[in-house]
Amino acid sequence: MKFDRIRLRNFRPYADADLGLRDGVTVIHGLNGSGKSSLLEACFFALYGAKALEGTLDDVVTNGAEEAEIDLWFTHAGAAYHVHRRLRASGERTTTADCVLEGSDATVEGARDVRAFVVDLLRMDAEAFVNCAYVRQGEVNQLINASPGQRQDVIDDLLQLGRLEEYRDRAGDARLGIEDVRSEKRGELRKVESQIEEKEAKNLYAALDDLESTLSEVDSKIEHYETQREKARETKSEAEAVLEEYEGKRAELDSVVDDIDDLESTIREAESERETLRERVTEAHERMGELDAEVDDRLDAAGLDAATEVAVDRRRDELDGREAELREERTEAKASATGLRNQATNLAAKADDLADRAAETEERAAELRADADAAETTAEEREARVADLEDEATALAARFEDAPVDRGEAATRQDDLRERRGEVRERVAELDAKLESAKERVAEAEALLAAGKCPECGQPVADSPHADRIDDDRERVAELEAELADAREQVSTLDDRLDALGPLVTAEERLTDVEADRDRLAERAAEARETAAENREAAAKRESEATELREQASEAREVAADKREEAEEVEARIDELSAELESIDEARERVDAVAERLERIADLEDEMERHRERAAGIEETNDERRERLAEKRDRRDELREAVDEEAIESARDRQANAEAYLENVADELDALAGRRDSIQTRIGGVRSDVEALESLRDERDELAERVAALDALHEEAERLEAAYGDLRAELRQRNVETLERLLNETFDLVYGNDAYAHLRLNGEYELSVVQKDGSELDPTQLSGGERALFNLSLRCAIYRLLAEGIDGAAPMPPLILDEPTVFLDSGHVSRLVDLVAEMRDMGVAQIVIVSHDEELVGAADDLVRVEKDPRTNRSTVSRSGSAVEELAAGVTDDD
Numbered sequence: 001m002k003f004d005r006i007r008l009r010n011f012r013p014y015a016d017a018d019l020g021l022r023d024g025v026t027v028i029h030g031l032n033g034s035g036k037s038s039l040l041e042a043c044f045f046a047l048y049g050a051k052a053l054e055g056t057l058d059d060v061v062t063n064g065a066e067e068a069e070i071d072l073w074f075t076h077a078g079a080a081y082h083v084h085r086r087l088r089a090s091g092e093r094t095t096t097a098d099c100v101l102e103g104s105d106a107t108v109e110g111a112r113d114v115r116a117f118v119v120d121l122l123r124m125d126a127e128a129f130v131n132c133a134y135v136r137q138g139e140v141n142q143l144i145n146a147s148p149g150q151r152q153d154v155i156d157d158l159l160q161l162g163r164l165e166e167y168r169d170r171a172g173d174a175r176l177g178i179e180d181v182r183s184e185k186r187g188e189l190r191k192v193e194s195q196i197e198e199k200e201a202k203n204l205y206a207a208l209d210d211l212e213s214t215l216s217e218v219d220s221k222i223e224h225y226e227t228q229r230e231k232a233r234e235t236k237s238e239a240e241a242v243l244e245e246y247e248g249k250r251a252e253l254d255s256v257v258d259d260i261d262d263l264e265s266t267i268r269e270a271e272s273e274r275e276t277l278r279e280r281v282t283e284a285h286e287r288m289g290e291l292d293a294e295v296d297d298r299l300d301a302a303g304l305d306a307a308t309e310v311a312v313d314r315r316r317d318e319l320d321g322r323e324a325e326l327r328e329e330r331t332e333a334k335a336s337a338t339g340l341r342n343q344a345t346n347l348a349a350k351a352d353d354l355a356d357r358a359a360e361t362e363e364r365a366a367e368l369r370a371d372a373d374a375a376e377t378t379a380e381e382r383e384a385r386v387a388d389l390e391d392e393a394t395a396l397a398a399r400f401e402d403a404p405v406d407r408g409e410a411a412t413r414q415d416d417l418r419e420r421r422g423e424v425r426e427r428v429a430e431l432d433a434k435l436e437s438a439k440e441r442v443a444e445a446e447a448l449l450a451a452g453k454c455p456e457c458g459q460p461v462a463d464s465p466h467a468d469r470i471d472d473d474r475e476r477v478a479e480l481e482a483e484l485a486d487a488r489e490q491v492s493t494l495d496d497r498l499d500a501l502g503p504l505v506t507a508e509e510r511l512t513d514v515e516a517d518r519d520r521l522a523e524r525a526a527e528a529r530e531t532a533a534e535n536r537e538a539a540a541k542r543e544s545e546a547t548e549l550r551e552q553a554s555e556a557r558e559v560a561a562d563k564r565e566e567a568e569e570v571e572a573r574i575d576e577l578s579a580e581l582e583s584i585d586e587a588r589e590r591v592d593a594v595a596e597r598l599e600r601i602a603d604l605e606d607e608m609e610r611h612r613e614r615a616a617g618i619e620e621t622n623d624e625r626r627e628r629l630a631e632k633r634d635r636r637d638e639l640r641e642a643v644d645e646e647a648i649e650s651a652r653d654r655q656a657n658a659e660a661y662l663e664n665v666a667d668e669l670d671a672l673a674g675r676r677d678s679i680q681t682r683i684g685g686v687r688s689d690v691e692a693l694e695s696l697r698d699e700r701d702e703l704a705e706r707v708a709a710l711d712a713l714h715e716e717a718e719r720l721e722a723a724y725g726d727l728r729a730e731l732r733q734r735n736v737e738t739l740e741r742l743l744n745e746t747f748d749l750v751y752g753n754d755a756y757a758h759l760r761l762n763g764e765y766e767l768s769v770v771q772k773d774g775s776e777l778d779p780t781q782l783s784g785g786e787r788a789l790f791n792l793s794l795r796c797a798i799y800r801l802l803a804e805g806i807d808g809a810a811p812m813p814p815l816i817l818d819e820p821t822v823f824l825d826s827g828h829v830s831r832l833v834d835l836v837a838e839m840r841d842m843g844v845a846q847i848v849i850v851s852h853d854e855e856l857v858g859a860a861d862d863l864v865r866v867e868k869d870p871r872t873n874r875s876t877v878s879r880s881g882s883a884v885e886e887l888a889a890g891v892t893d894d895d
């Protein structure tokens with residue numbers, strides 16, 4: 001197996017890395033912390049997943065990244081494989097998001113399946129891989145410090161010796177299983193054997209013989225009784241046949257005797273019936289005679305002229321005709337009576353109505369006359385009032401005869417005078433005012449004059465041109481006073497004339513009113529007179545109407561009385577008709593009585609005829625019966641002679657004997673059958689016991705065989721178990737020997753010196769170093785460098801043992817060494833270089849070494865450089881071409 005290519009994304013310090021790995025020795029170098037170990041870890045992780053990690057999945061994803069991807073291409077046994085893993089750091093935990101392994105003919109998915117596939121393919125789990133192929137940094141002491149037991153486990157495991165132990169365990173398990181089954185079967189066998197013993201002790205075959213001979217005895221007895229029973233049955237049936245024959249004859253005889261009795265009594269009964277019939281005929285004849293006489297007596301009363309049906313029918317038709325006539329007449333009369341009664345009633349009602357109307361009309365006439373009287377009274381009153389008004393008018397008119405004015409002028413005159421007085425009164429007032437002012441002027445002038453001043457302008461009088469005006473004024477006052485007195489005189493004259501005119505105006509007005517009243521009342525008096533006359537005329541007219549109505553009423557009453565009388569006459573006729581109808585009913589009854597008797601006579605004749613016929617029939621039948629009777633009597637005599645009482649008796653005896661025998665033999669046979677059944681049951685029981693015994697014997701044989709087989713199998717399992725144990729011990733011994741040899745060879749190669757004689761690995765996997773003087777050292781007592789070399793030797797020895805020990809498809813993984821030179825001085829480093837060369841010669845295809853050592857770098861076929869960018873803290877991987885170039889560039893680490 002070898003790695004072909006590793007590609008990383010966000011794995012530990014790597015952001016992106018892709019490295020092809022070649023055959024031969026590859027040295028990976030770089031500064032501390034640049035990511036060398038991480039690269040190897042990646043290869044390892046790609047194969048085995050989380051199992052291959054020291055820490056957890058969280059650690060491998062680059063800090064801060066969400067996803068990491070690892071791809072590894074490798075070849076094994078000539079086939080190419082590619083593993084792809086993708087991790088996802090989401091939330092708190094990192095998980096495997098994808099895990100796929102693709103081979104040439106298989107694709108495996110899922111971390112668990114991929115790991116299982118790889119373990120199966122490489123025949124190594126992660127631990128074995130570590131122990132064999134991957135010498136991890138700082139793990140150099142692991143195998144040295146391990147206890148011999150642990151060491152043994154590791155080595156056994158690598159060499160697959162563990163399988164043998166497993167097989168031995170399985171063989172042991174099988175042995176234990178066999179032991180369980182065997183002890184169970186042994187128990188069963190013992191049980192079956194004791195059952196067989198029990199059954200054998202019962203002596204089953206002898207018992208069966210006894211029972212079978214008893215059974216055959218019982219069978220022959222049964223046979224004997226059955227033969228006897230058959231004979232008895234025959235005897236019985238023969239006797240029964242004889243008895244049956246006699247029984248038959250006797251039964252016939254009995255029935256013939258019965259028949260004879262029956263016939264005799266039937267004949268007697270028939271004869272007595274015939275006698276009865278004859279008597280009946282006689283009786284009927286007598287009855288007919290009586291009825292004929294009765295009919296003769298009734299003929300005249302019923303109005304019949306002959307005692308025949310025809311006469312009866314004719315009389316009935318006659319009566320029916322008469323009845324119809326009477327009924328028709330009576331119906332008509334009833335209708336007429338009803339009509340008359342109705343007319344009388346209607347007329348009486350009409351008379352009442354007329355009388356009422358006459359009374360009403362009279363009443364109306366009286367009212368009209370009273371109205372006329374009242375109207376006349378009113379007229380008289382009004383005429384009296386007219387006369388009074390006439391008198392007043394005459395008196396008023398008389399007052400104008402000596403008056404200053406004529407009637408009709410008084411009012412006009414009064415208005416003229418009032419107008420004139422008004423004018424004069426105004427003149428008086430005017431004059432009064434003028435006079436007053438004239439008097440004042442005079443008085444002022446006189447006062448001024450008295451003060452020596454001009455009354456006109458106030459200037460001293462001496463100089464006044466106006467002194468003569470005062471005289472004029474005094475004149476004016478006198479004139480005005482005269483005019484005023486005159487006017488006052490006129491006013492008082494006018495007052496007097498007006499006073500005289502007043503009553504005349506009043507009388508004039510009153511006269512006009514009175515005359516109007518008088519004319520109106522006179523008119524209305526005339527009207528009242530007219531009304532009275534009209535009322536009187538109307539009253540007279542009503543009275544004559546009333547008289548007429550009364551006459552009509554009394555006429556109607558008379559006619560009504562006539563109609564009633566007529567109705568009574570008709571009703572009397574109806575009574576007569578009803579009486580006559582009743583007499584027709586009676587006549588009919590009489591006819592019916594005759595008809596009924598005639599019918600009865602006819603019935604009696606029929607009856608007599610029937611009786612006669614029946615009697616004749618009976619006579620004929622009886623003659624036939626008598627013939628049959630004679631025949632039966634002959635047969636009876638014959639049968640009486642044929643019955644033999646003695647033979648019957650003997651047959652009865654035989655029958656009884658046979659029956660008794662049959663009864664007894666049935667009981668005996670029942671008992672025997674019971675016995676046989678019980679014997680057969682017992683035989684069945686014994687036989688099934690015998691069968692059980694046989695099958696137990698078979699079972700015992702089988703079980704014995706099975707136990708023997710289990711014994712053999714057990715022995716084999718024990719042998720196998722031991723063989724596996726021996727084989728392992730043997731193999732281990734051989735391995736230990738070989739391993740010791742290989743270890744010494746390798747150790748000599750890397751650390752040959754004079755101090756140590758050789759290394760020892762004993763059967764218990766105890767390791768020690770034998771010194772030249774023969775004393776032994778524990779490897780832990782070696783120096784650090786020695787221990788590293790010892791460990792390397794041991795690893796390489798194991799690796800070689802594996803390569804030699806397993807043919808063909810040996811896993812031969814790449815030998816991976818992480819910092820193997822840590823504890824070594826330069827001399828030993830060159831020894832290591834030799835070891836590596838040796839391993840390569842041995843056929844290890846791929847050796848990967850992480851180292852800073854120049855010497856190792858120089859020995860490399862391929863040089864890989866790992867660098868970390870201090871700014872980004874991201875690692876990169878690069879191939880440095882040949883080791884020689886690398887050396888030339890002088891790029892080496894110095895730890």
Ligand SMILES: Nc1ncnc2c1ncn2[C@@H]1O[C@H](COP(=O)(O)OP(=O)(O)OP(=O)(O)O)[C@@H](O)[C@H]1O
Nearest residue numbers: 012013031032033034035036037038059061062063
């Ligand atoms: N998950 C991670 N994310 C980022 N960087 C990581 C992570 N895990 C480890 N590292 C870094 O990777 C480096 C460890 O790498 P590694 O052990 O492979 O170095 P080395 O080259 O083998 O060192 P030395 O020569 O000392 O053995 C450290 O610098 C560490 O900080």
